[in-house]
Amino acid sequence: MNRYEIRIVGYGGQGIITLSKMIAYASGICEELLVTQTEAYGAQARGGRSWAEVVIDLDRESKQIDYPKALKPYDLLVILSDAATKEVKKEVIKKEENTGLLIWDSSTILGKFRAASKMKNLGLPIQKMALEKFGDTVYGNTILFGIFTVVTKIFSEESAIETIKQFVPSSTLEKNIEAFKFGKQKAEEFLTQLKEGMS
Amino acid sequence: MSNVNGKRFLKPGKYLMMGNVAMAEGALSSGLKFFGGYPITPSTEVIEHLAKRLPEVGGCCMQMEDELASINAVMGASLVGAKAMTATSGPGLSLMTETISMAANIEIPFVFCDVQRCGPGTGFVTVPHHNDIGLTRFAGNGEFEVIAFAPMSCQELFDLTITAFNYAETYRCPIFILSDAYLGHIHEVVNIPPKEEILKRVIDRTIPKDTKGAKFTYEDIKTHKLTIPKPYIVGTEFCPPLIIHLPHNQDGILMPEENSLRFMKIMIDKIRDNIDKISLTEEYKLDDAEIIIISYGLPVRASYRAVDLARKKGIKVGIFRLITVWPFPKEKVKQVVAGAKAIIVPEMNYTGVIAEQVERVTDLNIPVIKVPKVATLHHPDDILKAIEEVAK
Structure with a gap:
């Protein structure tokens, strides 16, 4: 068992649950890995603080994921609202070189986010970019999915595009793929910077 | 009818499925023809899904005016030969017990899915709580036995629902599937086998050749x-x-x-x-275990992790899992726990309904440690702490 722990926190309506299902689909169905997705259930999923978690087992020999919720420290933590920043502490994210990353939206988190500077983090104005480039904040989800694809390398680009096809209305497919590619590009830039910073 | 029956089985393959939907699909694969229910959190997705799917297979999904009508409609459908089920949560189950008792008496097969939520009374509707374990065992007046399954993953919700329908046909007593608010809403990959394989597993409702034979046990x-x-x-x-x-x-x-x-x-x-034959159990690292965890449903998954962590520290601990919670396999448990240093029973309730059953079996010779949890899942550390405490 080689668990990959993901937690996404924000507010209801941002598409957190959809994003988590897309990650689960790409890993579980396209890449045939074991996966468990859990989500906020009830009024919170329809506004207010919302969350979703995905556990992916990178070990292909495993038969079942034991504990279904994501365990701290996380491999990936995505923070999309001001209120959720409270969750971010040094010890909740893995410190290994090849994993442990905080992704946050600098257009929804308005206050100072000091905790972020203490760890490997990628802050981007995701919702703002989605609105400006693609005309709707919902594309923020696909941008994030693009970022996720690049930074985790759990599933291929083909799997990611196949997943997008399954999840978005066909009339918006083209725009979603553009948003996905945009996210990918942003993540690649981030990885290059990270590499340069290290060397 | 033959063309609609084609939709009874999903195309074989892997699906990302919600727990409640996996259970509904398991029922359809078993040949479900009637669902009578009244929507209640956290079971609503079952009726939602079947409202769409049952008409596709020539069946009927009926939203009734309340729980009493729902369970009576289910009994009526089963009496005329349709495989039938309902799904509800604790408050619905309490309302339905009168008819469940009647069904037990006249041996009508049916499957009852209980997606448990926090009680008593209305309680917290969106959080899990295994607090109907006792209620299912004594669901109604009079003396009768029930069979209750406790799945722990979406795949099991699919597979055990097929087993549940088979048991209903074979044993003709109330059959419960004990899910909960958490399990019902997890998404996992469910592997749907080919139609032929499913059909081999399913016991159909057919008229025997000797129609003059006995009708009741x-x-x-x-x-x-x-x-x-x-x-x-x-x-x-x-x-x-x-x-x-x-x-x-x-x-x-x-x-x-x-x-x-x-x-x-x-x-x-x-x-x-x-x-x-009825009692399904599973063992995990029990061979040399001195400390034994007995559990059912989702706490088993946290227990797997706790056991692995404890084993790394040199503690000999294993799991005896109850897949069928009722009837309680008294003799099997007696054999498994013989010579154990201690028994740990993590349950998603405060009372420890199964812990009390275990205590009866062990005659208090072996300490039985309850690890209660309500409204949320056991963290593996909760169970590990109990193991380490005992191992001291």
Whole structure:
């Protein structure tokens, strides 16, 4: 068992649950890995603080994921609202070189986010970019999915595009793929910077 | 009918499925033809999904005016030969117990899915709480046995629902699937086998060749062996002349009062005599275990992790999992725990309903440690802490 722990926190309506299902689909169905997705259930999923978690087992020999919720420290933590920043502490994210990353939206988190500077983090104005480039904040989800694809390398680009096809209305497919590619590009830039910073 | 039946089975392959949907698909694969229910959190997705799917297979999904009507509609459908089920949560189950007791008496097969939420009363509706474990065991007045399954993953919700329908046909007693608010909403990959494989597993509702045979469970006077006939179907040749929910004989004819004890024996022993066949259990690292975890449902998954972590620290601990919670496999548990240093029972309730059953078995010779949790899952550390405490 080689668990990959993901937690996404924000507010209801941002598409957190959809994003988590897309990650689960790409890993579980396209890449045939074991996966468990859990989500906020009830009024919170329809506004207010919302969350979703995905556990992916990178070990292909495993038969079942034991504990279904994501365990701290996380491999990936995505923070999309001001209120959720409270969750971010040094010890909740893995410190290994090849994993442990905080992704946050600098257009929804308005206050100072000091905790972020203490760890490997990628802050981007995701919702703002989605609105400006693609005309709707919902594309923020696909941008994030693009970022996720690049930074985790759990599933291929083909799997990611196949997943997008399954999840978005066909009339918006083209725009979603553009948003996905945009996210990918942003993540690649981030990885290059990270590499340069290290060397 | 043949063309609609084609949709009974999903295309074989892998699906990302919600727990409640996996259970509904398991029911459809079993040949479900009628669902009667009243939506209640956290079971609503079951009726939602079946409202769409049942008409596709020539079945009927009926949203009734309340829980009483729902369970009675389910019984009516099953009486006329349709595989039938309902899904609800704790408050719905309490309302339905009157009819469940009647169904047990006249041996109508049905499957009851209980997606448990936090009680008592209305409670917290969106959080899990295994607080209907006792209620399912005694769901209704009178003496009768039930069978209850406790799945722990979406794949099991699919597979065990098929087993549940088979048990309903075979044992003709109330069958429960004990899910919860958490399990019902997890998304996991469910592997749907090909139609042929599923059909091999399914026991169909058919009329036996000997339509004059017994319609209800009976005891052979000489050998005292119990026979459970196939379920009768109202409106066919294979139907008792009278269906009354009073103590009755194998033809449905009223028994004299003095024979009531014999009738109770039939109600109870038809399950107890078959406990070895009915009871499904699983063992994990039990061979050399000194500390034994006994659990069911989602806490088992946290226990797997806790056991692995404890083993790394050199503690000999294993898991005995109850897949069927009722009937409680007293003898099997007795064998498994013999010589154990301690038993840990993590349960998603405060009382420890199964822990109390274990205590009865062990006669208090072995300490039974409860690890209660309500409204959320056990963290593996909760169980690990209990293991380390005992191992000291």
